[in-house]
Amino acid sequence: MTADGGNHRAERDVELAEQLQEFARRFVDGSGPLDPEAVVAQAAEAVPSALAAGLTLIHDDERPRTLAATHPIVEEVDTIQYDTGEGPCLEAIEENDLIVANDLAGDDRWPKFCVRAVSETDVRSMFGVRIFLGPGNRGALNFYATEKHAFSELDRGIGAVFSTLASLALQHALEQRKSDNLLTALESSRQIGMAMGILMSSRLLTAEEAFDQLRKASQHLHRRVREVAEEVMHTGELPVVPPRTDGKD
Template sequence: MVSSENSQPANAIEALERLGRLSLRDLSMEELLQTVADLTKTVMPGHTEVSVSLLVKDSPSTVASTGQLATDLDESQYERGHGPCLHAARTGELTEIGDTRTDSRWPDYMPRAAEHGALSSLSVPLVIDDDEQLAGGLNIYAREPHAFDEDSRTVATRFAPYAAVAAGNLYAYRSAVDRADTLQTALETRGVIDQAKGILMVRHRLTADQAFQVLARMSMKTNRKLRAVADDLVHTGELPLR
């Protein structure tokens, strides 16, 4: 999976707004995941490559990538059964490697990353579906040590909910062979989130990204799926308080 993003956004706000304007109904999940990875790459400092990992019942795979470096390092961690991207997905913790040449965690992985030219990395956990044992990570590999500052960490965490929604729906599509109703559920999820965004945009004069972030924050605050939060808003006109 290679990046196809041609026109680069001027900054993170523009990139997030571009994501916010995308219709979840019209894009395939693979296209949305690739767009998240592509746009994340354009706004991160230094020369980075980005991937999205999906962890299904502790079985990992890479579902989007901007380049071979990210894919290779993801797979290196899968082979070993541990590493920063798997740690983020399993624990829900933001996981940063400042310098792969000196970090003492995962000692069999760090030299491999350094040999590939990735001297620092940031893995943002994706909250998808605990019931399905489904998690993930937005992984950013940089060629410079200590590439990430507080601003870049904040930006990365704002991209993560888009990847989480897309990854969750991608899993639903792939499971549709075994559960026929899952495909319809995935289609409905994409539509109801778009509707909820529209309500918030009109009611509170929000941008598309701001509306999505409101839904994402409420999902995390109430420990409910983003789709359920959006559905409540569409059908009751109110966001859930708990």
């Protein structure tokens, strides 16, 4: 290795260390965004050979989706992978921790994907690193370049480091989504329960009868039960339901 090469690598090591320290600080004190988009952007910046970086997520048996991307070309390449059911990113998720494609034009591991990727996009090199998530979720952090043999061993090492950060960020995002969904469900249950209590008291109904009236009003008005319940809470009455013209209740 030449002196210039050694200096360049040392500079990259220092820069990477600073990025990781900054990320760790944000993770600990909550002073910055801990989200997939931020991690992917930092990963792309840490690998100068990459034109772009992206994050693929597969939930249960659903179609893969690109959760974060730093360049439109990521969506283009990923769509081809998802359509053909093959490619470096998908193989990294399903079979290997790290998959490298140095020359898509000459790679026969994913023939359908490579033909389309080369003819429809400018990407010629890729590598994907699997990220580890909880049950039912799988993913990979992926890097894309327009040059052949673009990624060095150091690039792949940096990608592996950032895959751990991407895993943390994605788990955080998934847990936050679960928490938000739970809070929404609890709030809906609270509103429905209070509306049922109002109807039970004002109309001398049983709990089953009160809920049935909320349900019927919801169906007739084409509104969610929660929305009808919220109106009952504010007005003390069910919203006016227009008479049906088909003879049904």
